[in-house]
Amino acid sequence: MIPAAFEYLRPKTIPEAVALLQQHGDDAKILSGGQSLIPMMKLRLARPAVLIDINRIAGLSYIKEDGGFLKIGGLTREAELEASPVLSKYPLLLDTAHVIADPQVRNMATVGGNLAHGDPANDHPATMMALGAQIVATGSKGERVIPIDEFFVTLFTTALKHDEILTEIRIPIPPAKSGGAYVKLERKVGDFGTAAVAVQLTLDGGGAIQKIGIALTNAGPTPIRAKKAEDALRGKKPDAAAIAQAAQLASDDAQPGADLRGPVAYKKGLAKELTKRALAIALQRAGK
Numbered sequence: 001m002i003p004a005a006f007e008y009l010r011p012k013t014i015p016e017a018v019a020l021l022q023q024h025g026d027d028a029k030i031l032s033g034g035q036s037l038i039p040m041m042k043l044r045l046a047r048p049a050v051l052i053d054i055n056r057i058a059g060l061s062y063i064k065e066d067g068g069f070l071k072i073g074g075l076t077r078e079a080e081l082e083a084s085p086v087l088s089k090y091p092l093l094l095d096t097a098h099v100i101a102d103p104q105v106r107n108m109a110t111v112g113g114n115l116a117h118g119d120p121a122n123d124h125p126a127t128m129m130a131l132g133a134q135i136v137a138t139g140s141k142g143e144r145v146i147p148i149d150e151f152f153v154t155l156f157t158t159a160l161k162h163d164e165i166l167t168e169i170r171i172p173i174p175p176a177k178s179g180g181a182y183v184k185l186e187r188k189v190g191d192f193g194t195a196a197v198a199v200q201l202t203l204d205g206g207g208a209i210q211k212i213g214i215a216l217t218n219a220g221p222t223p224i225r226a227k228k229a230e231d232a233l234r235g236k237k238p239d240a241a242a243i244a245q246a247a248q249l250a251s252d253d254a255q256p257g258a259d260l261r262g263p264v265a266y267k268k269g270l271a272k273e274l275t276k277r278a279l280a281i282a283l284q285r286a287g288k
Ligand SMILES: Cc1cc2nc3c(=O)[nH]c(=O)nc-3n(C[C@H](O)[C@H](O)[C@H](O)COP(=O)(O)OP(=O)(O)OC[C@H]3O[C@@H](n4cnc5c(N)ncnc54)[C@H](O)[C@@H]3O)c2cc1C
Pocket: 029, 030, 031, 032, 033, 034, 035, 036, 037, 038, 039, 074, 075, 099, 100, 101, 102, 105, 108, 109, 110, 111, 112, 113, 114, 115, 116, 117, 121, 122, 123, 124, 160, 164, 165, 166, 167, 190, 191, 192, 193
């Protein structure tokens, strides 16, 4: 299909892009990798009158550790994330980058676009939730930092204002004895997950779980933080019984809908099984 007609603008700086967003209001959409927006425009599910292409803005693509955070520029491509040597310290992010779509899509798609799209079937939202990330939004009033738990409002809706650009993602650098894992079940390679689970945890000196984040992909209108499962595991030695209980609690928190990928009971069962598997891998990586 062919998209409806639109005006195409290509700012070279963030202030210029923000001014254009203000000028065109709800008629405008930011274009990053175009891997979600262009298909939606072709299907005419999105009909922006103005496309503001931010790809020519310099300095928005980087992956670096700085000031206690891993900082990822909003325009960083998935393929760059996957190839970054820094990522070996962030197995949860690396697992995620490997299973997003296919290499062709990953060459174009950006991490910022993956989050800003607000699609609960996308993989980075749950990952960033488990990692306790912060989102940096830049608009007419400068920068503001949004905790990831406040970022996803509802289906395809985030806390970004219409004149704000997602410019950076900040992930706290995990301490020693930390591990993470992302486990996704997809119908075929390159597909969105039928369900997926992100786990990030830190063990204390005695082997108990000191810090934990668990989040579910494609299990509701937003990525879902499995709070009850986190609470059940925090402070505990993760034996088989504790893991089984946490997996059940994560499944209880899942609110998937039935669709072509399967009925609700199947998806809730998946959330349980994938939580168990992600916890086992994360614990192994944390050095248990
Ligand atoms: C064949 C195929 C398979 C896919 N499979 C997966 C998958 O398995 N897992 C997965 O997670 N995703 C998947 N996707 C979706 C896609 O990869 C992601 O949504 C993508 O990362 C979006 O990033 P983008 O840079 O292409 O965003 P765009 O398509 O350019 O933009 C998406 C939305 O975000 C807004 N936006 C983009 N960047 C910013 C910014 N910096 N600040 C504010 N708003 C912004 C745009 O205005 C638009 O509304 C798939 C896509 C395709 C085509």
